[in-house]
Amino acid sequence: MARKALKLASWTSMALAASGIYLYSNKYLDPNDFGAVRVGRAVATTAVISYDYLTSLKSVPYGSEEYLQLRSKIHDLFQSFDDTPLGTASLAQVHKAVLHDGRTVAVKVQHPKVRAQSSKDILLMEVLILAVKQLFPEFEFMWLVDEAKKNLPLELDFLNEGRNAEKVSQMLKHFDFLKVPRIHWDLSTERVLLMEFVDGGQVNDRDYMERNKIDVNEISRHLGKMYSEMIFVNGFVHCDPHPGNVLVRKHPGTGKAEIVLLDHGLYQVLTEEFRLNYCHLWQSLIWTDMKRVKEYSQRLGAGDLYPLFACMLTARSWNSVNRGISQAPVTATEDLEIRNNAANYLPQISQLLNHVPRQMLLILKTNDLLRGIEAALGTRASASSFLNMSRCCIRALAEHKKKNTCSFFRRTQISFREAFNLWQINLHELILRVKGLKLADRVLAVICWLFPAPL
Numbered sequence: 001m002a003r004k005a006l007k008l009a010s011w012t013s014m015a016l017a018a019s020g021i022y023l024y025s026n027k028y029l030d031p032n033d034f035g036a037v038r039v040g041r042a043v044a045t046t047a048v049i050s051y052d053y054l055t056s057l058k059s060v061p062y063g064s065e066e067y068l069q070l071r072s073k074i075h076d077l078f079q080s081f082d083d084t085p086l087g088t089a090s091l092a093q094v095h096k097a098v099l100h101d102g103r104t105v106a107v108k109v110q111h112p113k114v115r116a117q118s119s120k121d122i123l124l125m126e127v128l129i130l131a132v133k134q135l136f137p138e139f140e141f142m143w144l145v146d147e148a149k150k151n152l153p154l155e156l157d158f159l160n161e162g163r164n165a166e167k168v169s170q171m172l173k174h175f176d177f178l179k180v181p182r183i184h185w186d187l188s189t190e191r192v193l194l195m196e197f198v199d200g201g202q203v204n205d206r207d208y209m210e211r212n213k214i215d216v217n218e219i220s221r222h223l224g225k226m227y228s229e230m231i232f233v234n235g236f237v238h239c240d241p242h243p244g245n246v247l248v249r250k251h252p253g254t255g256k257a258e259i260v261l262l263d264h265g266l267y268q269v270l271t272e273e274f275r276l277n278y279c280h281l282w283q284s285l286i287w288t289d290m291k292r293v294k295e296y297s298q299r300l301g302a303g304d305l306y307p308l309f310a311c312m313l314t315a316r317s318w319n320s321v322n323r324g325i326s327q328a329p330v331t332a333t334e335d336l337e338i339r340n341n342a343a344n345y346l347p348q349i350s351q352l353l354n355h356v357p358r359q360m361l362l363i364l365k366t367n368d369l370l371r372g373i374e375a376a377l378g379t380r381a382s383a384s385s386f387l388n389m390s391r392c393c394i395r396a397l398a399e400h401k402k403k404n405t406c407s408f409f410r411r412t413q414i415s416f417r418e419a420f421n422l423w424q425i426n427l428h429e430l431i432l433r434v435k436g437l438k439l440a441d442r443v444l445a446v447i448c449w450l451f452p453a454p455l
Helices: 002-021 045-054 067-078 116-135 142-153 160-171 205-212 216-234 272-286 291-300 303-313 319-323 331-357 358-377 383-403 408-450
Strands: 078-081 094-098 104-110 191-194 236-238 248-249 255-260 267-269
Touching: 002 160, 067 104, 067 319, 067 408, 078 255, 116 142, 142 331, 142 358, 160 191, 160 236, 205 216, 216 236, 216 255, 216 358, 216 383, 236 358, 267 358, 272 303, 272 383, 291 303, 303 319, 303 331, 303 358, 383 408
Parallel strands: none
Antiparallel strands: 078 094, 094 104, 104 191, 236 267, 248 255
16 A cells, blocks of 8 residues: 555656656546546536535435436426536536427536545645655645645535626627637536537647638637736636537638637636736747846746746746747657657756746646647647737737836837837748748648649
8 A cells, every 4th residue: 555655646746747848648637637636527417506505415326216316306496407417527427418498408416525525635645745745855745735725616616606607708808700609607506517519629629620620720820819818918717628618610601610618617807017027928938038038937936947947837947948838849859859858857846836926837737738739730839829929928928017107108119119029029920931931832832843733
């Protein structure tokens, strides 16, 4: 038993640290997705719905007489209810149902015993991390326990999730490509959430997009715009964008590509100071201003480890950061270098994660998940994604300056400077597109020369 516990503890530390450098393993450790939280999955799901709606029982054995009685009561609420879940995760599962008025809904149901078990999970996590610290004093992961204690109760409150969904829907309403399912508050509780049913394919499913004639590059651009707006402009960030929570589809009415954002339980609220420093840092990284990269990395707690911090944020080597991350995409050689060197930096990563603001931890996780999607779509680190980030940074910094000045002349000056900077980015993007078209024309000409059409 002790050997198993030690193995689990060591694995936990390794996975957490390595995720910061992004190893393409696609095995991300979620602080709230740990250990025995998985207990009770797919057990008495329908009974749990009835419990929350009707305040009936704590647990009902599947197939028992009580279960069948409660199952019949569900028909008072729904015209039909699919027993087989559409998807299952560590905290809940989702079922498709039809209301009596004919509307199709998704019913998210919390697994039985999750709340009671969560405190034991956090205690287990704390014991394992303390054990790792005794064996390897240089590893500091108590922040993981602190984050779990803060975030898990929020994720277990489905009413909080519903409020987050409505907030982000309102916040990003100017994006016509974004769909956030509507919440049915009259049938929702802390443990059951009813929302509009929206179908689609997972955002990393290239085959689905090709079958439905959805442009992969367009989806990648939309995803980048959406998250840049959340992080840099609004400071309210959806922190669980794994492919099961981000769907794509063609809008039934317009036929345009649409992103469907699900699972709004975990959000990070950024302070204004953090958000502005993060804006400055990314601007410096994009435009290769290494003096300011150091300055703003250190403002965010990186200290002398700012080169490692820059590599973790960008998932690029330090040489690439110095050359300019927007100048060239990641090569297979660079990717292999990052993988091979990751283990050598585990103590430094541990130290860094222990010193950066807690807001940064979920941002790092979010960055990794988004890069995983880009890697699956083959659109990782494209120039357009960096330009969209830069646009949002310019807008956010200009808005902050205008808010903190009383002079009309100064506000006008800031607005003109903002417009000029955005125009420069648009011009740069246009030049890149023209170069791309010329390159495409040259490639086409070479193909035609090599393989002439038959007479």
